[in-house]
Amino acid sequence: MLFSEIPFFVFFLTYLTLHLLLPARWRLYLVIGGSTVFYAWWRVEDVWLPYLLTLIGWAGAIWIDLAADARARKRRLVIAVFALFTPLLVVKYAFFLLTNIVAILPGGFVTPDEMTSFRFALPLGISFMTFTITAYVVDTYRSQYPVEKKLQKLLAYVLFFPHLIAGPILRPNELLPQFSHWTRAIDARFTLGVCLFAIGLTKKLVFADIIAGVVDHVYASTAQQLSAWEYLLAIHGFSVQIYCDFSGYTDMAIGTACILGIRLPINFRRPYAAHSIVDFWRRWHITLSSWLRDYLYIPLGGNRNGEGRRLLNLMTTMVLGGLWHGAAWTFVIWGALHGTALVGVHLLRARLARWNIVVPAWLGILGTFYFVTFAWVYFRAPDIGTAHRVLQGPFTASWDGFRTFAATYAFELILVFIFLVTHRYDAHSRVRMAVRTWNKGILWPVVVAMFALAITVSQGSSAKFIYFEF
Template structure:
């Protein structure tokens, strides 16, 4: 079920809110039970026959969590954790990487394996990483859960289940046991619906509108046709804008939906296209994934404690695996490795130039960062290396300044540039909604933006109603979120 679909907006969500309100009157535990049931229905709506992997994952990790807690002080504790992590990685590998291994990796070592082509469960990467973090936290004595109901809700809570944010047990379970915002139902509804409306507009109107300028160029490149300078930059810039508004829109909707039930999810975006360096970009983009990779992969590998060479190697490993997490393809690996190289270069530059950058350096750093990010997005979106190289060749002007397989859509290029300027200059949705405390650890906002802050006024009510109306009028062409495929 999609957040931007009529069945969700006019069926599931009103029933979920009404049922939750009724269950809440009987106590918080019945409300938790209802939310769990609603979340299972939400997930199974896609295809009930393929809901079993989620059930198996939850049951297996709950049992592993109990076993790790009981063996924490024994010599067996580490082995039990290792078994749990191996089981999760095997689970993810079977569903997500089996075809990639059989068709792309095995032939490189002389093996012939027939791919089964298993159906990829929705959100498998997100709910698997969420539970891997839980098992590690249990081992570290940061989490413990002996209650199957609360653990099931932790994993299945529908606002975050399909495409994140990636949550931690220690930040969610206190809320599931006793909501932080239990006495502010009216404020929860106002703030949650407002943030949801902003996110829905991002996805349904902006991202889906820009998407029409993305596919022609990438499709032409996939068929081997050359692209002119303008056409190549149009599709690359349009995709850069599309993926931001699509995924940040989903994250806004997720935080807004959780707030309707008095729950705060972690913030996932903080204007990444304002970043003046790749290091800063990864502190702003998909923040919960960055946190996961840092806490559960980079630090265990040694982080930066083992000298610059080891730190750079750790960065490359983390980003390569982060790329593969997004998809089972060499292009995703290339995207991750590119960002790894950029992070290594950024850290090396800071080592030789530790002084605070001046205004000109910040502007130059911003331009360079955006160009590098756009180039890397080409590999992320392209179906194969051949298509990616054709687009990059066009962006470099090596395929001509005009003509080519796809005519330059100057309106699309102008739209993408305008939206990039909005991303770089305008406050983000979390900053706009900061007076309501949106999400866990809301992002800071400059004082000069105070007049743009959300408030319960008639002006904001009309503005959000207009955004919602524009979004609803697009439901006839409902499209999936880009991160659903991951």
């Protein structure tokens, strides 16, 4: 049930009707029931997962709260967090770990059939759900949020369908209080929600899905079949595709929640306008980067134990953040590249300040964009060999046939150009301003036109969102 396909619109119209008709005191149960249907639509056999994780988190927080002293609280926290991460570790990483262990052992130690038994189908949203409920347990341990006694309220926090599959990753204070103070069924946020959803739908169907065609073609082909122009378009195109795909999903998630009177946190803030890799991670997947900072980097020691330990903690956090995205060496390399860049920027900044050198803003933006684009190749590639082929492509493939290339990929080139020109204006604050100031006789036709454009270009079909893989 993709946000960008007909079944979701049918589901959401039904859900919204019930949301409007039911008294506020019943909306929590509507969240649980409706979100369970939404999740079960993918694979009904996985519907136990959010319930299990919520039960572990709910019981774990209460157990920690009942501890007699600080040492017992910390010990119980470790047990609770380990229990929460066990399903993720088994389902997502068991096969990866086993194959790498077997690779260094004598032949015949494990048969192929035995190894295959450790390859599990990845339940949708398992990483996001695990991080969400872990945030609740840790925040209650830190006394940053009170222990929730009502299991159904915590279940609604995890299951709330707009963020269930691919975020934003929520903290308990960002959603749970809203379940106790429902706003009017339809308020001023309704129009904002529809506008955000239309923008997200356009990003997904018009930009991400169309550009995905050339990206998928290049990554699946052999070197002899492609020109250097195609490699360049695929490398740049994936930067556009993954942003439009993931931020498009987030826009639709936030918009859907707005229509229901719920606020979700912003997850993107024009990341390709970042003037450094540090700035990039304050703008890209904000709820993940802040989660990694608060629940991994700071517990590792953060910047409390000297500059060397700080940089080591930074590198460790980014490598584990890369591994969070997938059980493959390509993701480890991607995380290590970003960790190295962050360490390098921190070291370079100190020296530039000492030498009174100021880097021009345009150079910082350009350098950051091309580093991120380079690293995305490892993120997208199915294996390291493919990543290296794509990176070498512009230098080893032929530069002939530009006219044929331009004619074949004219629409994709136009979309990349439009994105690069308009990205600096992609901000929710501008949408809010438009909702407040534009004449409704102009605003609503623009919104309808965006829906019509997205549906027409996509011809009624949509590819799966990239972050559903994680």
